[in-house]
Amino acid sequence: METLACGHVAHPGGRRVCPHMLRPAEDEDVSYVRLLNGHNLDADLCCTDCDQAGDPELSVICEGCVALYDDEESGYFDGWRGDPGITDRPEPVDTTVTATPLPGELGTVVDFAPLPSPDGRTAWLVLGRGGRWLLRFDGSCHKICRVRIPTETSVRLRQRLHTSADGRFAAVVNDFGRFGRVYNLASGKATLDIDGGTYHTDQAPLSLIFFRYAGRTLVAHRSDWDRLDISDPETGQLLTTREATSERRLSGTFHGALHVSADGRWIADDSWVWAPAGIPRVWDLRLWAGGNAWESDDGPSRRALCQRDYFWNEPMCWIGDSLLAISGLGRDDEAMLPGVRIFDAETGLELNSFAGPGGALFSAGMRLYAAGADGLTIWDPFTGERTGTVPGFVPTHHHREAGVLAAIRDGHLLTWRY
Ligand SMILES: [Zn+2]
Numbered sequence: 001m002e003t004l005a006c007g008h009v010a011h012p013g014g015r016r017v018c019p020h021m022l023r024p025a026e027d028e029d030v031s032y033v034r035l036l037n038g039h040n041l042d043a044d045l046c047c048t049d050c051d052q053a054g055d056p057e058l059s060v061i062c063e064g065c066v067a068l069y070d071d072e073e074s075g076y077f078d079g080w081r082g083d084p085g086i087t088d089r090p091e092p093v094d095t096t097v098t099a100t101p102l103p104g105e106l107g108t109v110v111d112f113a114p115l116p117s118p119d120g121r122t123a124w125l126v127l128g129r130g131g132r133w134l135l136r137f138d139g140s141c142h143k144i145c146r147v148r149i150p151t152e153t154s155v156r157l158r159q160r161l162h163t164s165a166d167g168r169f170a171a172v173v174n175d176f177g178r179f180g181r182v183y184n185l186a187s188g189k190a191t192l193d194i195d196g197g198t199y200h201t202d203q204a205p206l207s208l209i210f211f212r213y214a215g216r217t218l219v220a221h222r223s224d225w226d227r228l229d230i231s232d233p234e235t236g237q238l239l240t241t242r243e244a245t246s247e248r249r250l251s252g253t254f255h256g257a258l259h260v261s262a263d264g265r266w267i268a269d270d271s272w273v274w275a276p277a278g279i280p281r282v283w284d285l286r287l288w289a290g291g292n293a294w295e296s297d298d299g300p301s302r303r304a305l306c307q308r309d310y311f312w313n314e315p316m317c318w319i320g321d322s323l324l325a326i327s328g329l330g331r332d333d334e335a336m337l338p339g340v341r342i343f344d345a346e347t348g349l350e351l352n353s354f355a356g357p358g359g360a361l362f363s364a365g366m367r368l369y370a371a372g373a374d375g376l377t378i379w380d381p382f383t384g385e386r387t388g389t390v391p392g393f394v395p396t397h398h399h400r401e402a403g404v405l406a407a408i409r410d411g412h413l414l415t416w417r418y
């Protein structure tokens with residue numbers, strides 16, 4: 001034991017700081033950077049002034065003092081310098097990507113989504129013909145119904161297709177817009193009109209997701225900027241009737257993309273609030289669907305996982321039943337390192353974080369898949385090690401039942417089986 005630069009008697013080791021960061025409690029507003037040393041996310045801490053002057057004088061402080069910066073209780077984090085460490089632990093990967101030509105009958109494909117594939121041929125629902133038709137595609141093509149969504153204009157507007165896991169329902173929504181519609185795929189009839197309201201709709205996708213609860217397929221969806229509801233996609237019936245009053249208010253947050261865990265227990269919302277800041281939140285879907293219509297607003301299971309300034313509409317995905325991987329290491333959009341943070345929905349605790357994964361995230365079994373610009377990377381989310389790559393393959397969609405990741409490029413459906 002010795003007296004460290006922070007003034008505490010402790011074991012040396014751990015991280016170093018510049019002289020202006022020695023006593024975090026007294027330097028609450030110091031702006032600083034993290035100097036990555038190539039070993040995972042280990043880094044020395046250095047105030048922005050010393051970083052800009054170059055060659056900072058660094059001395060060792062105790063773990064307790066370092067933790068005040070890690071817990072975001074001190075300082076203003078200004079960015080990363082240097083490179084993080086990525087550890088490879090190669091496992092055999094079959095990198096064969098299959099390219100299937102898309103028939104002309106599909107026309108311009110706007111989006112696609114998985115359908116149950118009982119005969120072993122991987123089936124997709126395709127929002128084709130420029131977004132005007134839903135068609136089933138499993139090698140051959142089958143027209144299902146016409147799509148009619150109210151016209152709206154927004155620079156970021158993007159049509160998006162969702163399907164239910166049982167293949168009975170689909171929803172076409174205007175992401176970064178207001179309207180959408182749920183269809184019964186057996187009858188081709190619209191069963192529910194989605195109206196996400198008009199307030200800042202261009203800042204996030206139109207929240208919608210199908211899920212299973214007590215043997216039924218239900219749909220969660222936005223019905224105003226700060227209101228989520230659950231409806232029955234068969235009848236269109238609203239199941240979360242509630243009236244906001246001056247005593248009891250709606251969530252007060254802008255709702256974004258929704259994600260449901262594999263076992264249907266948890267739902268995640270890529271929400272944002274004024275500042276503006278992205279705040280990914282989770283709550284218990286069974287409590288919400290099971291009777292507490294306010295669970296998405298102020299329910300006891302609802303919790304915020306982290307806060308990032310100017311940063312939302314970012315990839316996230318569930319791993320197993322209760323872990324949520326969230327893309328991006330840092331506290332705001334200008335100081336973000338590619339990587340993921342892994343949270344436990346049950347406790348809200350961050351269990352792990354590691355650099356490397358970038359782009360859309362998918363998970364199956366014990367692996368996390370990241371669709372980076374150069375191709376797919378495969379990760380062990382429990383250790384943060386990279387276990388494989390599929391160069392050049394950048395999937396956008398996941399067919400869970402078929403065990404396939406997929407993308408459409410140059411008139412072909414590209415699939416890779418994990
Ligand atoms: Zn300094």
Ligand SMILES: [Zn+2]
Pocket residue numbers: 004006007008061062063064065
């Ligand atoms: Zn100390």
